[in-house]
Amino acid sequence: MSELVAIKFDRIDEADRVLNELRRLQKEYLVDLEDAVVVIRPPEGEVQLKQSIPLVRAGALSGGLSGSLWGTLVGLLFLNPLAGFVVGGLAGAGAGALSGSLADYGIDDDFIRSLSEEIKPDSSALFLLVRKVQPEKVLAELSQFRGKLLRTSLSPEQEARLQAAISQA
Helix, strand or coil, X not given: CCEEEEEEECCCCHHHHHHHHHHHHHHCCCEEEEEEEEEEECCCCCCEEEECCCHHHHHHHXXXXXXXXXXXXXXXXXXXXXXXXXXXHHHHHHHHHHHHHHCCCCCCHHHHHHHHHHCCCCEXXXXXXXXXXXXXXXHHHHCCCCCEEEEECCCHHHHHHHHHHHHCC
């Protein structure tokens, strides 16, 4: 079961730095992230969401590959597989990009936007959906950052340990 963790930071670049550290820890198999979203609130302007999984690009790539395959097969029927490859690839990439832009993976964007109202201008937040974690090692690495928990699905004692780790910096 995945756990939700939302942390706000006083600096606008801090959420990106924490996510980069978590990606490094993920390569060491200390944490397994299912989804991550960085929220930035510039000094003037709207809240910006940066998804860690670009669904439009992934949809266009998979749609383009499958469209090229099917286009080639249909093109063979009409004795022009190259044209089928090109037309099928373009149509598949367009359809995949459209489906990727309409999909919502992981943490619900409306939930993120509602919690983002608590973020002050010129600050950031990090929303994480964590599958597995080695708590002692990850908390030790995160103690270099300073933040405040917005919301979690952790148990009260786990939440207290996390808040203590990110408050010590």
